[in-house]
Amino acid sequence: MRRIAHLVSSAGLACCLSSAAVAQNPLPTASAEDRALAREIFKQLIEINTTDTPKGNVTTGAAAMQKRFLDAGFPPQDVHLLGPDPRKQNLVVRLRAASPTTQKPVLFLGHMDVVEALPADWHTDPFQFVEKDGYYYGRGTQDMKNSDAALVATFLRLHKEGYHPRRDLILALTADEEGGKFNGADWLVRQHRELVEAAFVINPDSGGIELDHGRAVVADVEATEKVYSDFQITALNAGGHSSRPRPDNAIYELTAALNKLAAYTFPFELNEVTRTYFTNLAGQESGQTAADMRAILATPPDLAAAARLAAEPSFNANFRTTCVATRLSAGHANNALAQTAQANVNCRIFPGHSPEEIRQQLIALFADPKLTVKYVSDSYVVSDTAPDRKAMVPPAPIPEVFGPLTRITQALWPGVPVTPVMENGASDSIYFALQGIPCYGYSAIALERDDDRAHGQDERLPVDSYWKSLDFFYAFSKAVGGE
Numbered sequence: 001m002r003r004i005a006h007l008v009s010s011a012g013l014a015c016c017l018s019s020a021a022v023a024q025n026p027l028p029t030a031s032a033e034d035r036a037l038a039r040e041i042f043k044q045l046i047e048i049n050t051t052d053t054p055k056g057n058v059t060t061g062a063a064a065m066q067k068r069f070l071d072a073g074f075p076p077q078d079v080h081l082l083g084p085d086p087r088k089q090n091l092v093v094r095l096r097a098a099s100p101t102t103q104k105p106v107l108f109l110g111h112m113d114v115v116e117a118l119p120a121d122w123h124t125d126p127f128q129f130v131e132k133d134g135y136y137y138g139r140g141t142q143d144m145k146n147s148d149a150a151l152v153a154t155f156l157r158l159h160k161e162g163y164h165p166r167r168d169l170i171l172a173l174t175a176d177e178e179g180g181k182f183n184g185a186d187w188l189v190r191q192h193r194e195l196v197e198a199a200f201v202i203n204p205d206s207g208g209i210e211l212d213h214g215r216a217v218v219a220d221v222e223a224t225e226k227v228y229s230d231f232q233i234t235a236l237n238a239g240g241h242s243s244r245p246r247p248d249n250a251i252y253e254l255t256a257a258l259n260k261l262a263a264y265t266f267p268f269e270l271n272e273v274t275r276t277y278f279t280n281l282a283g284q285e286s287g288q289t290a291a292d293m294r295a296i297l298a299t300p301p302d303l304a305a306a307a308r309l310a311a312e313p314s315f316n317a318n319f320r321t322t323c324v325a326t327r328l329s330a331g332h333a334n335n336a337l338a339q340t341a342q343a344n345v346n347c348r349i350f351p352g353h354s355p356e357e358i359r360q361q362l363i364a365l366f367a368d369p370k371l372t373v374k375y376v377s378d379s380y381v382v383s384d385t386a387p388d389r390k391a392m393v394p395p396a397p398i399p400e401v402f403g404p405l406t407r408i409t410q411a412l413w414p415g416v417p418v419t420p421v422m423e424n425g426a427s428d429s430i431y432f433a434l435q436g437i438p439c440y441g442y443s444a445i446a447l448e449r450d451d452d453r454a455h456g457q458d459e460r461l462p463v464d465s466y467w468k469s470l471d472f473f474y475a476f477s478k479a480v481g482g483e
Helices: 002-015 019-024 032-046 058-071 145-160 184-191 250-263 272-282 287-296 303-309 355-366 399-412 429-433 463-481
Strands: 079-082 090-095 106-111 130-132 135-137 169-174 200-203 208-212 215-225 227-236 322-330 340-349 371-376 418-423 439-441 446-448 460-462
Touching: 032 058, 032 145, 032 463, 058 079, 058 090, 058 145, 058 169, 090 145, 090 184, 106 145, 106 184, 106 429, 106 463, 135 463, 145 169, 145 463, 169 184, 169 463, 184 429, 200 429, 215 272, 215 399, 215 429, 227 250, 227 355, 250 322, 250 340, 250 355, 250 371, 272 287, 272 418, 287 303, 340 355, 355 371, 399 418, 399 463, 429 439, 446 460, 446 463, 460 463
Parallel strands: 106 169, 106 200, 200 439, 208 446, 215 418
Antiparallel strands: 079 090, 090 169, 130 135, 135 460, 208 215, 215 439, 227 340, 227 371, 322 340
16 A cells, blocks of 8 residues: 555645646647647558458558658657568657766557457448547547557657757557557567667556546546456357257357356455545545445445446446456357357456466356366467466656656646556556566546447547647656656
């Protein structure tokens, strides 16, 4: 508790800036010309398919951004396009300090790949940038080409203005965060550490402003994250003629297991980060929600209150491991009993538990010796056992991060508290954290709690949210780079 309490108190000092103090130092806003360029970059990235499919190509997007930096006059030796696969190249750009310095750089990290989107499921073309009713629509508008575009635009703006930081600023745009054989963040930190060595990492793939009907409730900064794991559940059977159905066919066996999973709730848990999150959030909520948040913080926690809060998926994911079936396949003919039925179960594991521990829990839950539960790695390798790796340890607070982050956030959303959170998914921060480089997740993107469409249908981003994030990254880059 002490480490996270220190984090909150460090950020809290900055959070207490008065509105008068903020008014005396208003944020510079992007000009119409700067906004036009930022929108153009955003549109270009959305309309490049960077999925891990035959139609997708991360290199196309990375090379398009490389051309923008080179055309703007960045030295070729500071613009690197590299990677272990021709279709999965990563871009690393460096904005150099005015003079040699012993200060380590600041690294901004973003992934270029996006999850597949089926056009038939959308009301717009997912790979067409559409502005409608105050939103930008397209695959990646939330996850996370919005921040990629804002950071590219920020680096180009700083260069155009002749800004020279006191320490190097680095932008890394990478491949395969969403899955694939060539994760760029992992590859860069292991194979080209010299390009991404940094004092700390800012990863906009997590964190941001939670809105409740337009009201900014809390600014989340990722301090830890869950462990991502996929499991392959397989039922095998001798099959037979469909005119003679039997209750032990593969589809029935698999369905029974998945029904058990759907009905099962992993145990309620809190850790230092999530306890602080709900403590801070309770002060912003009202009525039953606020009372329930305080009740789950009691010793022992009120599980009835937890059950009420769990109706909101984002709250539920903050206090337990979650597992859900995401893919199904079965059968070989319309007139035959299935000999094989298979499902992918995706788990987001609460810190302190390993993938192997959860695999064993699934085996016990299904209680069917005819089923197999195997681990699927990020590169799709299937194995009989899972890793014992647990979640990343929250980094110690760094005032040079939380001071400006809180000040600038307050200028954009006055009065919103800044609090550490646990990322309910997983991100590329883990690869840098494992190498001892502190990582902080913050996007400065404001979204309604019930409008999280990342990985989903009709993904969209409020237009105003994009402009505010653009202003944030410009001011924050100059603050951490040194005015």
